Ligand code: NAD
């Protein structure tokens with residue numbers, strides 16, 4: 333079959349894989365190839381054991397793989413054959429030199445730009461899918477237009493707003509698709525080509541266009557606003573604990589105001605995930621670069637409160653468990669940074685586990701999807717750690733349970749049985765406020781949550 337267009341995506345990660353699967357699924361007339369420098373990842377995409385878990389992803393990939401969706405390590409061929417290239421490589425926080433710990437590390441991004449430059453023989457539309465500092469497209473343009481081959485490029489920004497765990501739903505039914513371009517004749521033509529792709533399943537009013545810098549900046553700002561809501565509610569959870577107010581009741585009352593809205597007001601042990609922290613750090617860095625120190629300080633506080641929330645959780649555990657953890661067995665229920673994903677990047681569970689190990693507690697870690705990543709995260713940590721899939725088995729003989737991830741299955745556990753097989757007094761620290769605390773108290777547990785009343789027999 334001859335395809336209408338060849339599309340390439342460089343970077344087969346949490347964004348590249350699912351987004352390209354959705355485009356291929358919705359646009360059978362386009363051939364989509366996803367390439368990566370990591371051959372193991374590509375082999376997994378070509379197997380029944382995909383490298384990431386997302387509900388619904390496997391079904392879609394297996395229905396179109398080999399038809400119009402391909403995974404490959406041949407980056408050169410991919411670049412040569414494609415008219416449109418999405419770039420969704422990782423953009424982590426820089427760990428060295430100028431801007432270390434704050435700025436985005438653009439080395440993967442720049443290498444990709446240079447590869448595109450090297451192998452391109454004809455005009456291409458290059459689409460920034462990765463989250464990037466505002467003005468990155470300018471650097472991309474400068475690299476690509478430095479070629480002497482007469483090959484022309486148009487750069488678009490099309491940031492991705494999917495959340496892990498609901499990626500396929502978010503992709504099929506996005507709140508908006510944002511496409512930023514240069515406002516030149518060829519920039520607008522390129523933009524229209526991308527609009528045409530999304531129009532196969534996204535309604536016109538949800539596809540919005542803007543200038544390229546607004547598009548780049550909107551992505552950072554959207555993540556900053558989302559994280560800010562979590563830090564806002566978490567900061568108030570600390571005040572609830574001092575005043576006997578209940579954070580769930582406060583969030584409900586506040587969120588019922590339509591102007592505020594009720595989403596993202598779930599108090600927790602802190603937000604995790606690969607992006608909130610790095611994107612805000614990046615925003616802060618850009619503000620400082622432009623001399624906007626008040627603006628930078630304002631956004632930096634979102635991250636400080638998140639750190640404070642994780643530290644508060646550990647302090648509460650220590651205080652409650654008689655100021656010593658040495659030799660105590662602690663069960664962590666959940667290790668993923670949120671439910672319905674195997675991803676543990678920046679998961680608050682990593683911090684909590686490391687602090688408990690420093691206090692010489694022995695850990696039993698359980699998670700339905702993330703045990704492999706948990707092992708990798710804690711590989712260098714000293715201390716006793718066991719990884720046990722069955723949550724009841726994991727809790728056996730433990731002094732306390734820390735609920736770290738809001739997996740539905742934890743709500744359904746037989747806590748009467750669990751209470752019987754734990755050490756007494758038995759503690760539960762509900763880092764997600766999802767359990768029925770009064771019921772647990774009646775069983776005999778001492779229950780501690782985030783910004784909610786204490787249920788303690790002590
Ligand atoms: P990831 O680490 O899962 O995937 C990135 C992939 O790019 C890796 O497999 C890596 O091997 C590959 N890669 C790096 N350099 C390469 C090169 N030169 N050639 C080919 N492949 C290369 O990262 P991710 O979570 O998919 O995130 C990618 C981007 O999307 C980031 O900028 C992130 O901020 C953004 N984003 C992520 C999410 C999310 O939910 N994870 C959501 C929206 C936006």
Ligand code: UGA
Pocket residue numbers: 463492493494495496497555558562595596597598599600601602603604605606607608669670671
């Ligand atoms: C987030 C954004 O929601 C996406 O729109 C964005 O595309 C993505 O970052 C990105 O750029 O990477 P994600 O990190 O996958 O998506 O997941 P979220 O649902 O946003 O959750 C992030 C963290 O906040 C999780 O640890 C979650 O448990 C926590 N959270 C979320 C709370 O503690 N309370 C809430 O009310 C909501």
